[in-house]
Amino acid sequence: MAELGRLAVCLALLSSVLGVAASVLGARARRADLIRTGRHAAYAVFALVALATGILLRALLSRDFSLEYVAAYASSTLPAPYAFAALWGGQKGSLLWWSFLLALFATIVELQNRDRNRALMPWVTATLLTIVAFFLGLVTFITDPFERLPTPALEGADLNPLLQNYWMLIHPPSLYLGYVSASVPFAFAMAALCTGRLGDQWIRTTRRWALFSWFFLTLGNLFGAMWAYEVLGWGGYWAWDPVENAAFMPWLVSTAYLHSVIIQEKKDMLRVWNMVLVLLTWALTIFGTFLTRSGVISSVHSFTQSGLGPYFVGFLLLAVVTAGGLVAYRLPQLRTPGTIESFLSRESAFLFNNLLLVGIAFAVFWGTVFPVISEAVRGVKITVGPPFFNRVNAPLGIALLFLMGIGPVIAWRRATARNLWLAFAAPVGVALGSAVLLLLAGMPPGLAWLTFVGGVFSLGTVVQEFWRGMRARQAMLHESAPRALARLVDKNRRRYGGYLIHLGVIAVFAGVAASSAFRVEAQQSLAEGEEMAVGRYRLRYEGIDGREDGHVSILHAVIGVSVDGRRIATMEPEKRFYKKPKQPTTEVANRSTPREDLYLVLGAYDPDSKRITLLAYVNPLVMWIWLGGLVMAVGTAVAVWPAASERTARVVLPAGVRAGAE
């Protein structure tokens, strides 16, 4: 079977190269048959890569230890879901998985555009298949997941215990979906550059793809944070690890793009800038993939070193030079005579929003690569850790939060004094009021305080928008309040979906600020029956218990939690000892409420005296981060859902009309 898998990968590589050639030749010679061949090649690539992926999955699930990959990342006792997840748990499998997703997206794009975007499509096909070919080339020539061991192993080395967690089934796939789908807008951007069709057709076609990619990048980042929080047991959720940064950077740039593209659609400005943002987002996804695989920058996420680095660097350079060259070549056509009438306008608010988002992305990039620069220049290894990123990004992030309150409500073109008064009097008033109230409540006037004030301000403008829209409908159409609100959102899903996302972002900001600034922690060694205090909680160590199976042995302490003498919960932080790679892990016990999390970690344990070391954290408002993520997800769903007019238009217009209209 493995040989068949290998054959499928080789054939897929061949098909993708053929597909690129056919598409490019077809586009240049205007030959429909060649273009069709290119499209069919994309389907073939998908079928072949899907076959190969299926075969590798089957080998993992049947624990075929004659394969090096299976023996390295699975074991006979590994539960089936994790054997499935081992597909992306190791270098070789993850590259195949990447190819699979990209081939899948390419196929979907081809199907969506069978009779649309005829001029662009061959170049889209060529770009997507080039990227697929790069990954398949790695899979074929360097990291063959179907490699057989000289003698089959009797037992596998197993998946890293830290990865044996249900998040392993959720977080990497989300991130991969976000990463890989960023290739679609990139491919359309390249096609626009190649054909010179630089209007907003490519942008409209890829709007949903860009949102799709952004959505899964958002989820991927948040799920990663949740995973780190629940599993790593250090009481935090974000460590500014190079690979976290690698996932965060494309998110930031993609966010910038989703905003600036609105200006292009409305004003036909910023064509160059939007092009740059799309190219940059994609380049950062490849850069991120490179970071995890090159071993250039050490990280907990790193796959074992493999010498893939130079290939990624080469590919990235080639892509950046090609794309950059095309942008330079098309520059005369890309320039638009857009005008901005005033500093006080939505246009400039959006531009400054872009500046900050890209600025933060740059700060993260700079901090991530600075150790390499330092070593090259001074010959001294240094660490650029969380204190750096927190300090540099906090002010930029807070500025962005305030801008988020301004952008959506300031008038287009030119805000008059009256516009400004109408838009900002109430939110500014509420924000000032909250600033004073928070100070009176004893919050020190620091970064967290500023974040809360900024959050209230942004919240104020968004709520005001909903309120005014709803009142207007009520007054004009005599609708009931809930109906008016629902219709308001449905009439302009993009805009109000965006506002919902902003609400989610505000909640995330609040959660991050509160949990960073006001966290309480304690660590104590306890004998059975002893108590310790953390924040308003008293924790009583009541005993320790264990259970064991062939795969893992688990030790869990029983902790009675009380507040003001009233018992509110029993919590059981665990230690686990995995048997294959003999490695202990902690399983955090977390009691999460909207107000705060009580987060317990079982530290050391002495079997003779039964003493434990208990680490306890009180992390305020962490739940807001996750709820904010949920709101962002709902907002995105609202924004991408076809508007009522689109839904009917689809039914009315037959395919031929749509094609003719192009």
Next chain:
Amino acid sequence: MTAGSGSAGRPRRCGACAGRTTARGAPLAAALLLAVLALLAGAPALAAAVAPPSQHDVEESLTCQCGCGLTVHSCNHVNCGSAEPMKKEIAERIARGESKEQILAAFAQRYGEKVLSAPTFRGFNWLAWITPFAAVAVGGTVLAVAIRRRVRGAIPAAGAPSPAAGGDPVLRARLAHELERLDRE
């Protein structure tokens, strides 16, 4: 890779210098923005330098050497061979009345500069801190200049009768009104 080179020298404070060093010669607006941002970034350190060092603060300033990649404070390994002794030593040094700078210098002497969890505020490392803010400041200046140029370009156009509306004030008002409605969509 000598450990001493990075850790010797006078301890400096971060925030105010960040503003001063780069303000020279830069356009006023950008300099102001930069100074404010850098001050905000440096504020915690400025406060920390005055008070006696807190165990937590010092632990956060050092990187655990066990390979976890987290700060000494955050390392969660049970009886970590690196973090635990470091925590103990930090506590002893604080008890002896050493300043944060002295403690960090001592660790940097032993492990090399990479033990510090963030770049120092001296020499080449300044680049790490300043570049992001400088980039935003330069970007902001470029943006401001670009907007201003376009605003200037736009004003006569707006003042002159536009071809669509002609000189008719009623039509012009209607155009403005329609444009506003369009923007609302």
